[in-house]
Amino acid sequence: xxxxxxxxxxxxxxxxxxxxxxxxxxxxxxxxxxxxxxxxxxxxxxxxxxxxxxxxxxxxxxxxxxxxxxxxxxxxxxxxxxxxxxxxxxxxxxxxxxxxxxxxxxxxxxxxxxxxxxxxxxxxxxxxxxxxxxxxxxxxxxxxxxxxxxxxxxxxxx
Ligand code: MG
Numbered sequence: 300x301x302x303x304x305x306x307x308x309x310x311x312x313x314x315x316x317x318x319x320x321x322x323x324x325x326x327x328x329x330x331x332x333x334x335x336x337x338x339x340x341x342x343x344x345x346x347x348x349x350x351x352x353x354x355x356x357x358x359x360x361x362x363x364x365x366x367x368x369x370x371x372x373x374x375x376x377x378x379x380x381x382x383x384x385x386x387x388x389x390x391x392x393x394x395x396x397x398x399x400x401x402x403x404x405x406x407x408x409x410x411x412x413x414x415x416x417x418x419x420x421x422x423x424x425x426x427x428x429x430x431x432x433x434x435x436x437x438x439x440x441x442x443x444x445x446x447x448x449x450x451x452x453x454x455x456x457x
Pocket of ligand 1: 310
């Protein structure tokens, strides 16, 4: 059996925060605001995985009212999502993440992002895609007010 999942997320860009995307700290004058490390790309991916498994969403699993997740490393949360998916005898086939950001240029960090996700997902690198796009200065991403991310995944039964 194959199951498809989709996730998306948005976080606001603010001064005085680190910019963490797929577990990689990207040098930038602003970072994403959120209860956890606000890793918008990993959040979208977690929602895709949870969606494929019909396990709800990250807001349900890791409520932002819970102090345990304050400043949380989103890759640790992803590891917990993976634990729950494996409990259902499901495993990912491949994932594809798209980050929508006007700036900074993400290309130099994409391969490290893929490696971090692949390790967490226990997938070969060629089954983990991370892409970045701008919006030609249109919308909140284009105006650099925030960054959004979309993710899709396939799960299969073990
Ligand atoms: Mg989020």
